[in-house]
Amino acid sequence: VNAWRGLGFGLAVCLLAGVNSVAAGDDSAGTEFFESKIRPILVDNCYPCHSHQSPKIKGGLLLDSRDGVLKGGDTGPAVKPGDLAHSLLIKAVRYTDDELRMPPKNKRLAAYQIANLEAWVKMGAPGGDTNVQSFRIDDRSHWAFQPIRVPVVPAVRNKKLAQTPVDNFILARLEAAKLKPSPRADKRTLIRRATFDLIGLPPTPREVAAFMADKSPDAFARVVDGLLASTRYGERWGRYWLDVARYADTRGYVFGDDRHYAYSYTYRDYVIRAFNEDLPYNQFIEQQIAADLLPSGSDKRSLAALGYLTLGRRFDKNNNDIIDDRIDVVCRGIMGLTVGCARCHDHKFDPIPSRDYYSLYGVFDSSMEPDPEPLLGIEAPPKAREEYLAEHKKRVEARDKFREEKERAMAAQLRSQSGDYLLAAFEAQRSANQPDMDVMAHNRNLDPDVLRRWITALKGWRKSQQAIFAPWFGFAALAEKDFPARARELAAKYRANPNWPVALNPLVAGEFAGAAPATMKEVAERYDTLFTEVDQRWQQALADANSPAPAALSDAAHEALRQILYAADAPANVPRNDFDRLYDIPTVQKLQELQRQIDELDATSPGAPIRAMALTDRPDPHNAHIFIRGNSDNPGPEVPRQFLQVLSGPGRKPFQNGSGRLDLAEAIASRDNPLTARVLINRVWLHHFGSALVATPSDFGTRSEPPTHPELLDYLAARFMDEGWSIKKLHRWIMLSSAYQQSSDDNPASAKVDPNNRLLWRMNRQRLDFEAMRDTLLAVSGELDLTPGGHAVDITDPSSRRRTVYGYVDRQNLPDLFRTFDFASPDTSSPRRFYTSVPQQALYLMNSPFVINQAKSFAGRICLMSDTADEARIELLYQLAFQRDPSREEIEWARQFVRGPAAPSPSRDAWQKYAQVLLMSNELVFVD
């Protein structure tokens, strides 16, 4: 397989946006026709010379706006709507006029394309942007681009319910819609809700009991504070951020090489720590974009934050795609802006010109990944470290030993083919019709590059090695057609005078002292004989010698010939990288395998040095050129490295420092950026309520739905920034509200008015996501291993007991288990999880060895009890699983199940099956 070498051709992808769902305007059919049929023709065939981004605009004609089309170029309007005869564009594409033929150079359009253009003109040439861009790049009228102002907290009638200002905003809308909020949920429901919400695990029966007993007014606030202080919190909320960060432990498809990211886990651990330590969100953002450029003192741990940029898919090392991935994760992940859409053309809906995309491109193209990656200053345990070093040394030695053996063997083989190369070099030079050297080499089982080395060497030897090669060049100069006769004459001269034309190497002279060679092949063979003999002598000398090994052969004539084979610039001494090319496939695979073993050790050994997947500025930061239509082979104007126009205001200046990454980070995390805080508030809200204020958490552009509670969003965003960008404070403001503490029970009257609960007249019931589900099974069974951090573990192994956030994420072949439970795609920044119900999920709970293990352990917990009564056991299981007592009915069902019709006492096996039923139940995975 030949890995695909990133071809530079362009993508015309984003144009599709909106073909299907442009808001129905006056002429949505016309717009649709334009977008699907006409614009692609114009982009492909006309924009290279007739758009604002063309390197040179021809004929004064611009076809990238409706105005431009109607105004036309130097020769008049391109299109008169409805009038085919007077539309120059139609005339040009029809190729009927000798003077006006477009596209030029006989690249005429297909008949169906011409027909579509005609149909379009007849329709009145609908669609198209009125201006060059469908927006003004400084257009900030869209709500999300407006500055965040602190709104007035609205007054509400039900003052008792207004526990925090959040409630005022929620209640104001409910009251306006004449809806009543739901009553407060009961305390058990509340503590379950808060615990799953903040740490992704169920509360213990003891925690529930303590909360139930606590009658103080701030009992719930203290529960929330306790949960926020738990290190389990970062594992839950950090994972949400890892969805945004398209986190994975592998680089995606590569052929042969190791796929591990050895240090992606350091980013995961950084994120978890940042949440646990409540690192101010603006700093969190800045570190993820530019930790290497921030003052960090002696604590280098924040360098791991740069994994946010670097741990994306590697697209077979295609630099453009890697940068695109980084632009996307920064802009969509942090600011809810789909800047990636401006890769091939100006964004069609948002004020993001292609220039802005390439401004950011320049920033990332001026950054590089340091090799080796910087150490984080975190020490591995000494014992593990020793083991690692020993093993690492062993593996490196194994690789080097194999490589050296193969190099020696390959060099020996090349030397043994000296005669063949000589002859081939001669024939390649002589042949009048210059046969393809590669083909010739292949046909003779020689390597074309080594052959080139011989040709080059011979050119030098013509001057420097006359003593050896004079006969070679002498015979080579003879005409081909009467070679035997001429060769006899020449050989006679050599015989007559061994010093003619120069003093010959005696061995060479001896070789040509006898009968004349009949062909050049024979001449080459004589040299080959000499080389072979000398090489044998040398090998013998090496074998015979005691240390130190000899530096040269004692006989000068032999030594001179040996130099042809062994000198540093000898053709057979190919550079190391060339050796790799010469090996056969098994050798290449073995080398890859040996290298992979080293990489794998670095990636998995607990003693391996702990490094950051960092980024650093290049010494030569540079601006990028726009790639016209995203095609890197078609560069347009250069654009400065600077921030997005729509977020910068009129005084925009190019970035000043290095690549500009730090400037970019500061601009994004700025108090003046209207998006960063809003996007974060919305993400946090989504996880608390199961529904977001802005339905598209990673797209706040003009096509997104406006927020359900815009003032609330702004209130929280402003206060969040004013009070230190603390996410933990934000949790409190939300969770201490009456809105959050409502019951999730249905209310048919309210449902009639607001079926989707957009106004939050109740709490949404939420289903546990994959991580919380699996962690809960482990917690309930008593098996959960709470070891934090470190190398990823294989959670598809049924005996794995670690929290799911520590599971190994292979983005190339994500295990079915992850997919089945709607894990976030690790390929691009993920705004939210899907929630599907498919039978494969049920099969996992019914049959997987992992769940069966948990059922066994869960049932095992009752065997430790002194009270062996069925009721007591059932109660314990209910408390552990659901934090409540079973009803009389449920106890009866359980007894029937574990005892069957006749059993005098339930078997362990029966309890295990019963335990598994509880683990499969809806009550376990739905949170009211």
Place this chain on the structure above:
Amino acid sequence: MGMGALGLANLLSTLGGVETARAENYVSPLLPKAPPFPGKAKRVIHIFANGGPSHVDTFDPKPSLEKYAGKLLPVENLATERKTGAAFPSPFKFKKYGQSGIEVSELFSHVAESIDDICVIRSMTADVPNHEPSLMLMNCGDARSIRPSMGSWVTYGLGSQNQNLPGFIAMCPGGYPIQESQNWQAGFLPGAYQGTYIDTAHTRIEELIQNIKNDYVSLPAQRQELDLLQKLNERHMANRRDDAQLEARIQSFELAYRMQMDASDAFDISNEPEHIRKMYGDGTQARQLLITRRLVERGVRFVQVWHGAGQPWDSHDDIQVNHGNLGREADQAIGALLKDLKQRGMLDDTLVIWGGEFGRTPTVELPKPGSNAGKINGRDHNHHGFSMWLAGGGARGGYVHGATDEFGFAAVEKKVHVHDLHATILRLLGFDHEKLTFRHSGRDFRLTDVYGRVVPELIA
């Protein structure tokens, strides 16, 4: 928006989060859905001859190569992955078949018996001569970026007719093809639309489908467990009637319970009568194609059948021996599948697609150190022109579409790009390829991106 769009919109709002999960709204992601137009094809079998089968040795005879055998072609060889040399006539014999008289080589003599049901496209083109991007293009419509595969789009658009089996199954014996599970990825579509991979080198059901069997609990005992589970769930749901997610999850256990039987049955070809098994022949291809028929018969929407792990059809050397073996492995079984579907009346609404990610050069590949071992008897990759065929499901049988040049190097008449093929396949299934879309990352994506046109001649 197309007619099916309402259903899709509904589904998507469901997938988007809990806020719309009211009982009347909830739709299981794989429930069958009608396409916007009546489509002749109801299900798809994609037989993937991975590695790149040579068109001039299978479905595109080129007698002119004989004239130049061993000599350079009078035209310049087009650039492919590696250097190629002289003209290399096919070592396989071609013959006319059926009423249509379409010529097919001896490699596919069994398939050729159904030629009057087959629409041979001889003018396929792709973008580059490399496996990885070409596989991605053929399967996902994009050579580089992460995009859902065709099978994912189809199950997203149509759901599946059997809820007890996965809606989209990808079978490959012995491991993954090149580019691995990306070939059947759901991309940004929900995981439920991802192809379920099955290694058909295995024969035992528990090795074929994860978690399909429980070694610990018998089926009757498990039934008792589920009966209790349903009682508990019913009680839990008593005052939560409005929430369709609860009911959906309850149903998923019943589906899973039945899947254990149904899937075991679907994959057990020993249930087939002797004469049917004989018809398909022996070996892995026969087994997996017979399984394929049993799966589509049971309502699985999209089955992709790969020849084998890696890239078996990639005959850079020894094409006579290697293609000969591959043909022997596959031909009888594919031929049997077509006949079997037809005799059951299923060929009318089952679209069978055969092809690789590209074809091969009509000129011989020149050896490269370390890879060909000095052999000069194979062909290089060729994306400039190659053959694929469609059968059933509304495809126009007994028809040859387009042509390559005199020697088979490049498509020259009625070219069909992979995007066009995708557009046509979606049309056969009842979709306008421009309207089967999914909103992701701020825009609407589709299988054909901004390309593709339906090729009406391919449709009966």
